[in-house]
Amino acid sequence: MATEMDKVDVVIVGSGWAGGIVAAELSKEGYRVVGLERGKDQKMEDFIGAKDELRYSSRHGMFQDLTKETITTRNTENEDALPIRSNSTNSINGTDTGGSGVHWDGATYRWWPYDFEAYSKTVEQYGEDKIPEGMTLQDWGITYNELEPYYDKFEKTAGVSGEEDPLRPGRSDEYPNPPMRGSQVTSLFKQAANELNYHPYHMPSANMSQQYENPDGETINACVYCSFCGMYGCDFGAKADPIVTVLSTAQKTGNYELRNNAYVTRVLHNEDKATGVLYVDTQTGEEYEQPADLVVLAGFTFANTRLLLLSEIGEPYNPDTGDGVIGKNLTGHFGFYGVSGFFNDKKFNLYAGAGALGATLSDFTVEQLDHNELDFLHGFEPRVVQSGSTPIGSNGVPGDTPTWGEEFKEKSLYYTNRNFGINIQVGNLPWAHNYMDLDPNYTDFIGDPLLRITCSFSDQDRNIARYSVEKSKEIMEQMGADIIEGSEITDETEFNETTLTSHTAGGAIMGDDPQTSAVNNYSQMWDMENLFVVGASSFSTFSSSNPTGTVGAVAYRAAEGMIKFLKEDGGILVEKN
Amino acid sequence: MSNNKDSQKDNTTSNEIGKEHGITRRKFIKNTGMIVGGVAGGSLLGGMLTNNFQAETTNSPVYEEETSTFTEARMFFTRYEDFVVLMQATERIFPEDDNGPGAIDLGVPYFIDKQLAGSWGINGSDYRKGPFPGSEPSVDTSTQTRGEIFINGLRKMNQLSHKQFGASFDDVEKNQQIDILMHFENDEVDMKGVAASDFFSLLRQMTLEGAYADPLYGGNKNMEGWKMKEFPGAVHSYEDIIENDEFIKMDPISLEDYQQG
Numbered sequence: 001m002a003t004e005m006d007k008v009d010v011v012i013v014g015s016g017w018a019g020g021i022v023a024a025e026l027s028k029e030g031y032r033v034v035g036l037e038r039g040k041d042q043k044m045e046d047f048i049g050a051k052d053e054l055r056y057s058s059r060h061g062m063f064q065d066l067t068k069e070t071i072t073t074r075n076t077e078n079e080d081a082l083p084i085r086s087n088s089t090n091s092i093n094g095t096d097t098g099g100s101g102v103h104w105d106g107a108t109y110r111w112w113p114y115d116f117e118a119y120s121k122t123v124e125q126y127g128e129d130k131i132p133e134g135m136t137l138q139d140w141g142i143t144y145n146e147l148e149p150y151y152d153k154f155e156k157t158a159g160v161s162g163e164e165d166p167l168r169p170g171r172s173d174e175y176p177n178p179p180m181r182g183s184q185v186t187s188l189f190k191q192a193a194n195e196l197n198y199h200p201y202h203m204p205s206a207n208m209s210q211q212y213e214n215p216d217g218e219t220i221n222a223c224v225y226c227s228f229c230g231m232y233g234c235d236f237g238a239k240a241d242p243i244v245t246v247l248s249t250a251q252k253t254g255n256y257e258l259r260n261n262a263y264v265t266r267v268l269h270n271e272d273k274a275t276g277v278l279y280v281d282t283q284t285g286e287e288y289e290q291p292a293d294l295v296v297l298a299g300f301t302f303a304n305t306r307l308l309l310l311s312e313i314g315e316p317y318n319p320d321t322g323d324g325v326i327g328k329n330l331t332g333h334f335g336f337y338g339v340s341g342f343f344n345d346k347k348f349n350l351y352a353g354a355g356a357l358g359a360t361l362s363d364f365t366v367e368q369l370d371h372n373e374l375d376f377l378h379g380f381e382p383r384v385v386q387s388g389s390t391p392i393g394s395n396g397v398p399g400d401t402p403t404w405g406e407e408f409k410e411k412s413l414y415y416t417n418r419n420f421g422i423n424i425q426v427g428n429l430p431w432a433h434n435y436m437d438l439d440p441n442y443t444d445f446i447g448d449p450l451l452r453i454t455c456s457f458s459d460q461d462r463n464i465a466r467y468s469v470e471k472s473k474e475i476m477e478q479m480g481a482d483i484i485e486g487s488e489i490t491d492e493t494e495f496n497e498t499t500l501t502s503h504t505a506g507g508a509i510m511g512d513d514p515q516t517s518a519v520n521n522y523s524q525m526w527d528m529e530n531l532f533v534v535g536a537s538s539f540s541t542f543s544s545s546n547p548t549g550t551v552g553a554v555a556y557r558a559a560e561g562m563i564k565f566l567k568e569d570g571g572i573l574v575e576k577n
Numbered sequence: 578m579s580n581n582k583d584s585q586k587d588n589t590t591s592n593e594i595g596k597e598h599g600i601t602r603r604k605f606i607k608n609t610g611m612i613v614g615g616v617a618g619g620s621l622l623g624g625m626l627t628n629n630f631q632a633e634t635t636n637s638p639v640y641e642e643e644t645s646t647f648t649e650a651r652m653f654f655t656r657y658e659d660f661v662v663l664m665q666a667t668e669r670i671f672p673e674d675d676n677g678p679g680a681i682d683l684g685v686p687y688f689i690d691k692q693l694a695g696s697w698g699i700n701g702s703d704y705r706k707g708p709f710p711g712s713e714p715s716v717d718t719s720t721q722t723r724g725e726i727f728i729n730g731l732r733k734m735n736q737l738s739h740k741q742f743g744a745s746f747d748d749v750e751k752n753q754q755i756d757i758l759m760h761f762e763n764d765e766v767d768m769k770g771v772a773a774s775d776f777f778s779l780l781r782q783m784t785l786e787g788a789y790a791d792p793l794y795g796g797n798k799n800m801e802g803w804k805m806k807e808f809p810g811a812v813h814s815y816e817d818i819i820e821n822d823e824f825i826k827m828d829p830i831s832l833e834d835y836q837q838g
Contacts, residue, residue: 049836051811054790059697070704085704086717184822224814347824351808352815388815391789391808404670404762404781405755413676416806417824442706 002278002287008032009566011277011292013264013307016099017548018535018555019298020242020250021157024216025559027255031566034290035250036262036279038303039064039096043243047233053390056231060087062103064095068263068282069444071302073497075456076433077319083442083450084497093300093502097260098233098242100300100502101548105230105355105387106206106239108160108552109545110151113144113169114366118429118541126371132460135377136322136329136430138540141512141574142521147553148172150560154552155204158240159212159220162204167362180209180223184348185420186359189384192478198363203383204549205356206240216249227388229355239355262288265448267295267311267531274313274531280446294562297508297533298555301332304537305436305507306451314508314518314527317435319454325509325518327437329430330455331542332504334495337426337465339382339472341481342398342419350417353388360384364471365544366427376464378427381544382472385423391416398483422472425503426464427544436507455495465489503547505539510554512577520574522561523554529572530565534558648795649687653694653724661747662731663689667784669754677805678798685787688796689727692783698724711770716779719771723779730776733768734761791832803829811835 009031012019019035027033055061064070070090072081084090094100114121119137122130131137152172155162162175179202182190186202193200207223214220221238229239237244250256266278268289276291297304308314308326317328360383362368369379395412396419402408439452469486476484511517514526519538525531534555536547543550561573654660664686673679680686692698699722709720716726734757738746742753749757758777760766766773787796789806797803803810810829818825 049811049832051835052791052793052832054786054794058786058790066702066704080710082710082718083704083706086700087702089717181820183819224816225819226812226814228811349815349818349821349825351812352819357819391803391806392786395785404758404784406672406674409671409674409676413805416808441708 002289004289004291005034007276007291007293008034009292010034010294010296010562011036011290012296012298013277014099014298014300014303014535015097015242015247015258016094016298016300016535017101017242017246017551018558019296020098020101020246021154021552021555022296022298022532022534022559022562023250023256023258024246025556026562027250027253029563030253031255033250033256034292035256035258036264036277036290037097037099037258037260038068038263038282039094039099039260041260042097042102042233044233044237047235050232050235051226051228053228053392056103056228057390058392060090060231062094062096062231062233063087063090064093066090067445069450071451071453072439072442073453073455073500075454075495077454080441081439081452081454082497084500089498093302097258098247101242102233103231104206104239104241104502104548105385107356107358107546108155108158108162108204108206108549110168110553111144111543111545111550112365112367115427115541115543116140116142116144116147122377130371130377132458134432134458135460136432138329138430138509138511138516140510140521140540141517141577142510142557144169146521147557150553150556151549153556154549157214157216157245158206158552159208159214160204160206160240160549161209163202165201165362166199167365167368175204176214177209177212180205180207180354180357181225182359183353183357183386185350185384185386186357188479189359189422189475192475192480193359193361196475196478198361198475200359200361203356203358203360203385205354205358206548207354207356208238208240214245216245218245218248220244223354225352225354225357225388227351227353227390229353230387263446264299264307265310265446267297267307267313269311269313269528269531272528274528293530294566295531296558296562297531297537298535301504301507301535301537302436302451304533304535306438308508308518308533309436309438309451310448313531314525316437319433319435322432325516327435327507328518329506329509329540330434330436330453330504331428331430331506331539333425333501333542334428334455334457334461335465335499336501337424337469337487337489338421339424339469339476339484339486340396340419340421341476341479342396342415342483343480344418344482346480347417348420350386350389350394350420353386355387356385357387358383358385364468374463374467376460376467378429378464379544380424380426380464380468382422382424382468382475384420386420389416389420399485422476424465424468424472425544425546426461426468428461428542430506430541431458453500455500457493457495462489462491462493465493503536503542505536505542505547508533508537509540510538511540512574514576520572521557522564522573523558524561524565524573526572526576529570532558532562648691649684651687651690653690653698654728658735658745659728659731660686660690662735662745663727665747665754666731666734666758666780667787669751669758670781670784671788678801680784680788682798683788683802684796684798685784688787688790688794689783691795692786693724693727698722698727714771715775716771721770726771726776726779729768729771730761730773730780733766733773734758737766793832800829800831
């Protein structure tokens, strides 16, 4: 029998950006909030002196504990899925206090107006026929303009250091901090892009360009470009993460309690009302029930979707009929493509850097490209990122060089500070055959089914990847690289467990119609009004820009909805379409 | 291995100057109450310490401290014959050359031994529930632990060496060793339960890790790997050089220097 805890106003599953934002906003309003985090307790002190490439970059020391739970993957419905067994092939899943928000790079973008109305805008511009069969484009039931104030709020919480992108829609306010310093690499990229008549700009970054106090009164230190950033907790409290911002704000109210090692197994419900959650203390094996008036799922895409399926809330998606919603529209940045440039007579200080120190351009994004002439929808963003290269991970040699032995050693040492890449992020759109459900063969440490990913690439995915590599090669050539190599995308290039990244979304998607979406634009479940499912799980489509800015914006919007719900005594907050 | 001692001597760092004179950086920092990782740290402090030691060496009290390390004994490999295969294989992957030491002098074989003795070697943070479907499993999906895969792989190397060249792997010529390794790389060897090429990429990966991980793990001896790669290590801040157009070479700093309580 589970031990029943005292009832609280709100219980939140997860303590990353989504859970942290909701925790801060609700506890500030005076509600009693309990947060449940499956991973261990961690704080800034844990990251001091953590400049250890083997532990964090090679062994993925901050990723989730796979001994307890993982996911399974396969390409098609006819195959048995296999579990991701090791963190060397696992996608970047956060765990422990602050979630992935602690070991992220800090790239904080807004998404394009198109992204929120992907279906309508495609039809409007190109006609219904442009949407290939099987592509399940949907609108989010909210527009960019409606979401803009929440983007602004998140950028101020996270102290984003940015330079305005000349091609993005207007902002209601400036970035709270000036852009980060440049490097020889970012300057070279900008110069080349300008020569090609593109519109380069500095990547928006949650690594602070100066010391900053956010509107909640939290101080984030100035970044010192120490290079141990993405995959690491920040040594200096100089990267906006949930620990130094929203979780700290929530703790200060006295209304927020975070319980670690609390592995949530079910959302408890009584017909159409959530009554609380069931969780296991992973250090004792004991089971607890936490009753609450409002239940918030704010785990990652995988955790949110899995908990809905395990709790039998909402109708599971059926890929054969297209009916049902839970598990639908699995999207993300499936594989990062890139172009490498080797310079024979230039040497760069590549060992220095910060997670989101970079330069990029929006000339190939969905709203800039004319898709009449192209065999794909959406777009891509090429960029150089000087995140600080580390020696185990940086052994690039030109393609005809052996990967070990005398010649490899000679050339890998020679090119260590003479090569860098243009990374490309492609907007992967949703397809009927890409979805999540429960795996029939594999279980977690307490015997519950794992989440199963079914995903395969479409010609569109390969076409846009090829095009993006070609265009990025032209930029690298303009930058003056002596040897240029790009990702090879063949007809056989296919999704696999290693192409799954921390940029994965869907499963409990947002929309204006309960028949085709799980939540409304306040992240409130259509089928259960006191259950909110917050995070990238609600993204109906995906973009070419990084997702965290949108996670933040959607979470602020959701928190506003929750407060409205609690104050106004319930009800669905958005009229059903 | 005797070469190794020489290279240690030739590359005496400022840190070792301190040790020779009976005072480690750790003690120095504790004595002066400085804290690394706060406002003053890594590179800044490194420079201060170096200057201090250079200025004070003649007058400092001298305690003869034992500087030997006691970490080069086998923790995982029980058979020396397996370990010598590992030594030779890693040296072929990352050989000594004009740039500097190879895998053996960098301590790579002991690094791998320690890794396999710990949680990495027993897949301690992996999902290990069945079923394991068996067809072409990789290192990550095998029922075998990484430690078992290494032992099987190294013994297979030795067997192949006897079969092809009539001698054990560590007794055949360099190019014969390379030939055997290429058989693994190209999947021309049958290994039980795992693809030979997959074992080879694990071996290659761990060799590079041993050459370049922080010395605290037993490889990258004297930070010689980092010196060859011109990697400065755990430097506190690059704020002053990030915008610089000239390449800047600096003496590396290890976590032993950086990470103080």
